[in-house]
Amino acid sequence: MLSTYTPRDLQIEKRDLKFGREIEPTRWWHSGDPGRTAFFNALSSTFPVGEKFFMTAVRHYRDGTPEPLRSQIDDFLYQESMHSREHVVFNRQAQDVGYNIAPLEDRARRTIAWVKRRSPLQQLAATCALEHFTATLAHDALADPEHLAGATDEAKRLWQWHAMEEIEHKAVAFDTYLHATRHMTPFRRWLKRSLVMCLTTIRFHYVIFRNTADLLRQDGRNDFATWRKLLAYLYRRPGTLRLLLLGVFTYMRPGFHPWQLDDRALLAQAQAALEAGEPKAHAA
DSSP states (O other): OOOOOSOTTOOOOOOOEEOSTTSOOOTTTBTTOHHHHHHHHHHHHHHHHHHHHHHHHHHTTGGGOOTTHHHHHHHHHHHHHHHHHHHHHHHHHHHHTTOOOHHHHHHHHHHHHHHHTSOHHHHHHHHHHHHHHHHHHHHHHHHOGGGTTTBOHHHHHHHHHHHHHHHHTTTHHHHHHHHHTTTSOHHHHHHHHHHHHHHHHHHHHHHHHHHHHHHHHHHTOOSHHHHHHHHHHHHTSSOHHHHHHHHHHHHTSTTOOGGGSOOHHHHHHHHHHHHTTSSOOEEO
């Protein structure tokens, strides 16, 4: 395998935690705001099918990878399965308060079906791109509390736990891609992942904004005032999607690796909060 920046002592923990089983769901759970709630619900609606796709794309190359990457893939698969399970519950709670999530899930499913018609290597490259999105969102969510400020306690705990584990396994798909493309020239390897990132960025924004609009329409709030407030949140302060787009340019730099941003200190803080009960979670 090509050289990697992944820390040799990195631990990808297997946590079996459950969230939201014992609470009454809230319709506008993020700050009482329909726009922020719709955005995060739109994001969550893509996770179960998306994370199953990630697992399939990475598992395809598992048997040919050396240690410690092979064990990291196993840990990645476990974490992603837990994320899928918990977001199924989270999405069901959105349904319980009156949202129709099925069209959003169908849109994500159609997008994944389109990607699955590509080669296994292209599917892996798409996984790398989307894992970079989740790692970027995860870092920002943990580094700046304003991203989740105003969310209900249990929703905040779920998203913080998810963010922490996305940071832990942020390089597994990328290191698998490096191994799978080890016989390519550096330029060809970079070109393939960069082109796939461009397409993935466009498709990601299309799906998320269509999903968000669907939910706002169900609330009767798909209007200029709601979108102006939401876009200010997403692109100004705290700038969730503005930071994600900046992360795209970082990813497309030749020689990029996810662990060139060593955020283990941030991860340790989140782990300490988890162990202290903040965020509180219900062990399985």
